[in-house]
């Protein structure tokens with residue numbers, strides 16, 4: 001199976017969120033499963049400046065809406081993963097400080113930038129000498145590819161299957177109608193059946209119409225996005241394609257996220273000996289200016305500080321942590337209002353609440369390892385990665401029952417505890433009361449070492465490796481090929 005994996009961010013080259021982690025790890029797992037995988041992604045300034053030893057692979061002239069634009073393609077590899085990566089180099093589009101924008105504002109030409117990227121990716125494959133059996137696209141930035149695949153005259157693409165994965169339906173690539181001609185598509189596709197969405201261009205919608213198979217990153221989210229509550233206006237489109245829509249929970253790259261070999265940690269540990277976790281807790285408390293008391297329960301959160309992540313619930317309850325003799329450490333960036341609210345809470349409660357505003361890979365690992373419990377009270381959560389990391393690090397997740405959180409965390413009911421399946425605390429209502437009552441249940445369990453030990457060990461034993469996930473994606477690729485008539489059904 002020859003897979004062209006197209007993504008607008010790929011760890012460790014470029015990252016704003018979970019999509020980068022997926023794009024860095026899934027292709028490598030597919031390759032280990034025997035697939036021939038090539039990744040295509042933009043050459044951002046941060047990649048250009050990184051230590052990656054890229055080689056020029058060639059150049060293409062982009063057609064369609066960008067006649068004659070010259071694009072250079074560089075080749076590299078995912079470190080340790082043995083998967084080739086093609087970087088699309090168009091300085092006018094990608095040699096900028098940000099991936100999608102700066103200071104919280106999107107670049108005004110994102111439609112042009114990513115249309116050019118999609119054009120260039122396909123044009124490059126046509127001349128590269130390599131042929132794809134399936135193209136795997138991710139989110140709105142690559143959602144034009146299914147549209148181009150089915151509207152370009154080149155017959156080589158006819159048997160090539162296409163899977164489009166939705167990592168977060170809230171981001172759809174919406175642009176003013178006047179920009180439609182930049183896409184190089186027939187005018188008739190600007191209609192509510194395809195790319196038009198209430199008088200605007202919606203790139204993701206075009207992809208949803210043309211991809212052979214659709215997926216999203218958990219089974220629960222696959223159901224939720226077909227409802228008006230979480231469908232972001234596209235629930236009708238998704239219900240129409242329900243038969244082609246699958247949910248596959250994201251995996252974890254255990255070569256990066258495992259306390260047994262995590263190079264960022266002051267001490268390493270596994271389920272058989274948790275003494276290293278105690279060292280991590282003390283070091284984290286020290287680092288963050290918290291009271292270094294091993295017996296005090298320590299809650300952590302690493303997150304974009306936006307409403308999606310339930311940061312408003314945490315902000316509403318932040319004063320209750322010290323009152324309940326619990327410590328709280330938060331790492332994140334995002335909405336300046338929440339950054340401010342949380343920083344003020346830290347000032348009110350020195351030694352009990354610590355907040356670091358910023359993006360800090362090392363501290364993210366320390367928080368996963370050093371905390372007793374991890375907070376993810378998300379309003380919605382397509383897959384979520386941090387709760388999966390928490391499970392492996394013996395850090396008990398406290399989560400809202402939504403999306404991938406619902407599919408990975410088993411609430412500590414007496415029955416689930418008795419069966420040895422419980423691994424965390426789950427609440428339903430999106431309210432400070434429901435959130436706080438889950439935290440209180442966690443605090444009560446923490447005071448009972450036998451219960452806490454059972455929760456923690458159940459979490460550490462779980463396997464969310466990419467190997468399992470890759471096998472499921474390969475099934476979807478075969479399905480996409482069958483839909484093209486490329487293989488007998």
Ligand code: ADP
Pocket residue numbers: 016017018019021302303304331332333358359360361364383384385386387
């Ligand atoms: P999303 O993609 O919606 O942001 P995920 O839970 O799927 O949420 O993935 C978030 C990823 O980004 C995780 O790897 C998490 O550790 C990381 N992350 C988020 N905020 C920060 C931060 N401030 N510093 C370091 N890592 C962060």
